[in-house]
Amino acid sequence: xxxxxxxxxxxxxxxxxxxxxxxxxxxxxxxxxxxxxxxxxxxxxxxxxxxxxxxxxxxxxxxxxxxxxxxxxxxxxxxxxxxxxxxxxxxxxxxxxxxxxxxxxxxxxxxxxxxxxxxxxxxxxxxxxxxxxxxxxxxxxxxxxxxxxxxxxxxxxxxxxxxxxxxxxxxxxxxxxxxxxxxxxxxxxxxxxxxxxxxxxxxxxxxxxxxxxxxxxxxxxxxxxxxxxxxxxxxxxxxxxxxxxxxxx
Amino acid sequence: xxxxxxxxxxxxxxxxxxxxxxxxxxxxxxxxxxxxxxxxxxxxxxxxxxxxxxxxxxxxxxxxxxxxxxxxxxxxxxxxxxxxxxxxxxxxxxxxxxxxxxxxxxxxxxxxxxxxxxxxxxxxxxxxxxxxxxxxxxxxxxxxxxxxxxxxxxxxxxxxxxxxxxxxxxxxxxxxxxxxxxxxxxxxxxxxxxxxxxxxxxxxxxxxxxxxxxxxxxxxxxxxxxxxxxxxxxxxxxxxxxxxxxxxxxxxxxxxxxxxxxxxxxxxxxxxxxxxxxxxxxxxxxxxxxxxxxxxxxxxxxxxxxxxxxxxxxxxxxx
Numbered sequence: 001x002x003x004x005x006x007x008x009x010x011x012x013x014x015x016x017x018x019x020x021x022x023x024x025x026x027x028x029x030x031x032x033x034x035x036x037x038x039x040x041x042x043x044x045x046x047x048x049x050x051x052x053x054x055x056x057x058x059x060x061x062x063x064x065x066x067x068x069x070x071x072x073x074x075x076x077x078x079x080x081x082x083x084x085x086x087x088x089x090x091x092x093x094x095x096x097x098x099x100x101x102x103x104x105x106x107x108x109x110x111x112x113x114x115x116x117x118x119x120x121x122x123x124x125x126x127x128x129x130x131x132x133x134x135x136x137x138x139x140x141x142x143x144x145x146x147x148x149x150x151x152x153x154x155x156x157x158x159x160x161x162x163x164x165x166x167x168x169x170x171x172x173x174x175x176x177x178x179x180x181x182x183x184x185x186x187x188x189x190x191x192x193x194x195x196x197x198x199x200x201x202x203x204x205x206x207x208x209x210x211x212x213x214x215x216x217x218x219x220x221x222x223x224x225x226x227x228x229x230x231x232x233x234x235x236x237x238x239x240x241x242x243x244x245x246x247x248x249x
Numbered sequence: 250x251x252x253x254x255x256x257x258x259x260x261x262x263x264x265x266x267x268x269x270x271x272x273x274x275x276x277x278x279x280x281x282x283x284x285x286x287x288x289x290x291x292x293x294x295x296x297x298x299x300x301x302x303x304x305x306x307x308x309x310x311x312x313x314x315x316x317x318x319x320x321x322x323x324x325x326x327x328x329x330x331x332x333x334x335x336x337x338x339x340x341x342x343x344x345x346x347x348x349x350x351x352x353x354x355x356x357x358x359x360x361x362x363x364x365x366x367x368x369x370x371x372x373x374x375x376x377x378x379x380x381x382x383x384x385x386x387x388x389x390x391x392x393x394x395x396x397x398x399x400x401x402x403x404x405x406x407x408x409x410x411x412x413x414x415x416x417x418x419x420x421x422x423x424x425x426x427x428x429x430x431x432x433x434x435x436x437x438x439x440x441x442x443x444x445x446x447x448x449x450x451x452x453x454x455x456x457x458x459x460x461x462x463x464x465x466x467x468x469x470x471x472x473x474x475x476x477x478x479x480x481x482x483x484x485x486x487x488x489x490x491x492x493x494x495x496x497x498x499x500x501x502x503x504x505x506x507x508x509x510x511x512x513x514x515x516x517x518x519x520x521x522x523x524x525x526x527x528x529x530x531x532x533x534x535x536x537x538x539x540x541x542x543x544x545x546x547x548x549x550x551x552x553x554x555x556x557x558x559x560x561x562x563x564x565x566x567x568x
Contacts, residue, residue, distance in 0.1 A: 008340075008419040011351075015342040095339035096399070098304040100355040101327040246306040248264050 001102050005110025006117060013080070022076055023122060033068045034129045037061045038122035058140040062130045063215045066147040069126055070154055070211060071121070074183050077155070080118070081162025084111050085242075089170040104242045108235060112163055121154045123148065131209055143217030148212030153227035154207065158183060160234035166243045183207070253280045255329075255407050258303060261310035265468045271461045274310075278407065278437045282433055283429060285452035285469075286441035289554055290294050293461040295335055298411050301439065302332040328357060331405035331436075334413055337396025341385030345376055345395055346383055354396060365449040366402055371468070373428060374398040384411040390421045401432065404423045410440040410485035414447060426451050445550060446507075459554045472549065480514040481522060485536025493532070497524050 001173050013019040041060045047053040089096040097107050127148055133139060161182055166175040190199070190206035210223040256278040263271040271293040278284050284292045295524055301312060301457045303319050303326065312417040317326040340348055349367055358366050370376050379387060384395060393413065413429070429451050432438050442448060446454050449469060458464040464552035488508065494511060496502045499519030504512045515521050522539070529536035563564045 001355065001357075004351070008351050011347065012340060014341055032480060091338070091341075092336035093335060093338040093340060095304050095332070096336045096352070097355065099302045099327060099330065099332040099334075101324045102355055103324060123464075246304060248306065248308040 002110045005097070005116035006104070006106060007113075008017045008241050009084070009111050009114025010117055018080070019118065023125065024075060026072055026122060026123060027071060030069055030126055031129065032066065034061070034065050037064050038133075051055075056140060057133060058130075058143045058217075061133065062139065062147060063143055064169060065126075065130060066151055066215055069123075069151060073151075073155060073158060074187060075180070077119070078159040078162055078176045078179035081115060081159055081179055082172045084115065084157055084163055085167040086169050086172040086175045090172070097166070098187040098246070104239050107150065108163070108242060112159060112238075113234060115159045115163070116156060119159065122153065122200045123151055123155065126151075126195065142237065143215075144212045146217045146219050149219075150223075153214075153224065154211055154241055157207065157227050157230045157234075160238075161186075164234040164238045168236050253313055254278070255280055256312070256439070258301060259310055261297065261300055261312070262308045263293075263300060263305065264308045269461055271300070271307075274458070274461075274463050276456060276463070276466070278439060280406070281433055283433050283438045283440065283452045284456060285446070285455045286439065286458060287443065287448055287455055288441075288458035289443065291552050292458045292554075295411055296456055297458065298332075298336075299440065300439060301407075301497070302330055302409055303327050304332070304334075306310070323383055328403070331403065331408045332399035332415060333396045333400040333410045334406075335415075337392055338399070339384045339392055339395055341383065343384055344381055345371075345387070346380040348395065349398060349517045351468065353402050356405075358403050364373050366506060370398045370402045373431070375424065383457075390417050392509040393417060393421075393425075397428070401436075405436065407437045407439065412443075414442065414444065422447075425427065457521045457550060457553055463552050464548070480512060480541075481525070481538060482512055482540045483525070484510045484538035485529065486537060487533065489532060489534055494525075494526075497521050498530055499524060503505040 040062055041057065044060075085094065104108075127144075130139065130144060133152075162175070162179040165179045166172070167180065169175050169178075178240045186205065186207045188206075188208070190209050192199075192202060204226070210226045213220055213223060254277055256276070258277075259262065259275050261271055261274040262269065263560065274293070274297055278282070285296065288294050299308075301319075306320065314326040315329040317329070319326040340351075343351070346367070349370065350363070353363055353366055355381065361502075373382060374397055376391070376394055376398055381390055384392060387395070393416070397410065397413060400410065404564050410429075414425050415423065421535045426447070429438055429440065440452070452469050453473065455465070456463055456466050485509075488509055488511070491503050491505065491511075491521070499515050500513055501516045501523035502514040504514075506512050513521060513525070522541075526536065528534075
């Protein structure tokens, strides 16, 4: 049942021009960033050759590319997640799911996996760019894998947060703006109190501080747990909210 | 008999904040029955239907569908329901076939019978020719049909249709009515409407809801018979005094509604028509017109929902 709902979600995305437009724009912007990083690398390559333990191709091209992908996704994810529940409620199509013999958990997970699947497709397209570098030189697959995993985890959390904020309202734009706000806040939350007492907590809450180590190729299970917790929390909240919708207020 | 009861709802209440939209609504629906919900806008028809379909939880009360408790076992109970909400839930970016296939899947239609169920439903709702078209490009009538197709696709025991004929042209309305008549054979149907002739045309039983309460629950046949001869409208060339007319046995009330026209209300157990004709012939009153004043469902409805006294004579202008 989850698969059926997820498939419809994907079908709906690709039947509208939005998905194609997003894929196209993301690809163009990231390709530009990718090429400019390569140019930089080519410029510095002669000087790097003489250095001991100098950063390699993966450090100079792939890590920044994935870093920028995360920021771009931060902007784009709300655009896609905002529609899920808000628009369905607005068009009355949510009634179809609510009246069907499916549980709220199945609806939430179905929609979640549909969107997540779309983003994974997007990430695979992005990952093709660094893989193309294999034509010219070796890559650090460990670092590349860690970076890709980081992006996947990040998107998992983005989509869960977006889904929850979408179930709260029937205005897609409100859902979009609040998702963007929430994601941005979680991104920059560790900027405050760099040295204060609360900085430890804020640093733990930050999406960015758990993503950066993965870009460098450092895999820490604490980061994995952070993303898993964040994703699960917002999915559970979504199911609760959806269930509460039927109840009298 | 209990085996045939498809929906049983007891004492449903629903509050929206402090507002009580539905109170103490109880109803039963049997197989082969078409139940009409009638009521002015905002009476609580849609809220009641949403509760019956599980998209809204009642504040109090029990609902069982085909013997399954809707609140305790929603997944199992909902499998026996087909629901067309007021606004058909359609994905405009999908084609009719894609959409119906999706609906069949979320309603767990077995894979083996999928193609057959789709074909049969499309034939019943007249959608064969538009299977490949985008729902967004269809006319309102066709969209409504897709909505109905979605509700009957998985052959549910109960089909709940919220204003199924709204916005359709007379031919389409007739087709939908025929379809409802066809559905009666295998399913129980609940439909809401504020078009009164529709209730008379397709329903077996009518439930009038007013301000959240059931104010009338009766069979259409009984209602029609009961109120059939509420009075007579007569026209006389040489009318006698009103007192003469009053004296005829079976007459409860006489009202003059024109120079030569009178409205005669009969007593509940008497029919004054025969005596009236005899007297008119004897007294040479010149009776040239006599029309039975049938009280339509509309009058009953108006009387109940507007709190009026005796139903107003609505046909005097026509006769």
